[in-house]
Amino acid sequence: MKLVSFNNGRLGVVHGDVVVDITELGGVDPAFWPPVGMVKIIEAFLTQEAQIRDAIHNAPRVALSDVRLDAPVRWPNKVVAFPANYYAHIDEMRTGNGSGLISRFKASGQGFFLKANSSLSGPADAIVLPPLADREIHHECELGIVIGKRGRGIPESASKEYVFGFTCLLDMVVRGKEERVMRKSYDTFCPTGPWITTADEINDFENISLSLTVNGELRQQASTRDLIVTIPEMIAMSSAVMTLEPGDIIATGTPAGVGPVRAGDLVEISIDGVGTMRLPVVQGEIGEHSVWSASKAELPV
Ligand code: MN
Numbered sequence: 637m638k639l640v641s642f643n644n645g646r647l648g649v650v651h652g653d654v655v656v657d658i659t660e661l662g663g664v665d666p667a668f669w670p671p672v673g674m675v676k677i678i679e680a681f682l683t684q685e686a687q688i689r690d691a692i693h694n695a696p697r698v699a700l701s702d703v704r705l706d707a708p709v710r711w712p713n714k715v716v717a718f719p720a721n722y723y724a725h726i727d728e729m730r731t732g733n734g735s736g737l738i739s740r741f742k743a744s745g746q747g748f749f750l751k752a753n754s755s756l757s758g759p760a761d762a763i764v765l766p767p768l769a770d771r772e773i774h775h776e777c778e779l780g781i782v783i784g785k786r787g788r789g790i791p792e793s794a795s796k797e798y799v800f801g802f803t804c805l806l807d808m809v810v811r812g813k814e815e816r817v818m819r820k821s822y823d824t825f826c827p828t829g830p831w832i833t834t835a836d837e838i839n840d841f842e843n844i845s846l847s848l849t850v851n852g853e854l855r856q857q858a859s860t861r862d863l864i865v866t867i868p869e870m871i872a873m874s875s876a877v878m879t880l881e882p883g884d885i886i887a888t889g890t891p892a893g894v895g896p897v898r899a900g901d902l903v904e905i906s907i908d909g910v911g912t913m914r915l916p917v918v919q920g921e922i923g924e925h926s927v928w929s930a931s932k933a934e935l936p937v
Contacts, residue, residue: 766923
């Protein structure tokens, strides 16, 4: 099943080329703020799945091409993100020739970080670049995991029960040495979508292919089989620290091929079995601050 948020507060299931409107099943007025309807749909999914599947045949529908898709989960409790999580990417960040043993220690020993929830944007939104002279802003192509139920201290062996589904995710970042959360939390620096594909539609979590192009040129291509910290390990590690909630998003780390984007670029991310998003990059006016010029950091992080 492919679940979408659309038209600023409505919830739907993509069925072929239509969106079936299941907003009422979420029990949240589309005008209500904060927009937590999808979180409630996810939380109640086990008990509501039959109703949702009935709705696919009975509820009102609208052409997919006539709606504006939003970030599928607009108001999660948190966005957890893993750093460099594919050997080839760590090697490229280490000047191109890192050893596998050192790489594994670095990735699994580094833990995770958070991106601001407010950096989330959707498949119809542009990536808005802050006006930072002399800084590169990079794309990171990542698989997003959407958590389906509350849990703390989840063992790897039980982790799949907590995966609700998957979405495309871009972890945009200003390269530099400032605090990672600041460099990765500009508005629109976490595009997600175009929908959540529920986990039952993905046969093998350990063999999901993902790719990213900029202006049609292939920049990143990988499979989750090459993850250093696997999906079960990510769920165990993050839930060792904090309670995972329905709707939480885990960004699974980027493979090799990161690089700068500029205003006017078109970024396309595709994940097999999940979907594709095409996002224009535009120049914004807000975002300069003296903190960026105070640091002379040159090394990418
Ligand atoms: Mn990343």
